[in-house]
């Protein structure tokens with residue numbers, strides 16, 4: 001009886017870790033550990049350098065468009 005509960009106690013933490021994944025740095029949504037980007041558009045540590053660079057360019061363009069629209 002006690003042996004069964006011990007086995008469950010050891011197996012639980014690992015399973016929980018796998019299910020939780022990583023929280024998004026931007027919105028806090030839990031993402032799979034192998035996810036490269038969140039639905040909110042933020043990239044995770046799994047994103048490659050190129051993906052990060054493209055993301056930065058996109059953000060910069062969006063910012064510039066906003067700035068242009070506001071000043072007009």
Ligand SMILES: [Zn+2]
Nearest residue numbers: 024027038040
């Ligand atoms: Zn997010």
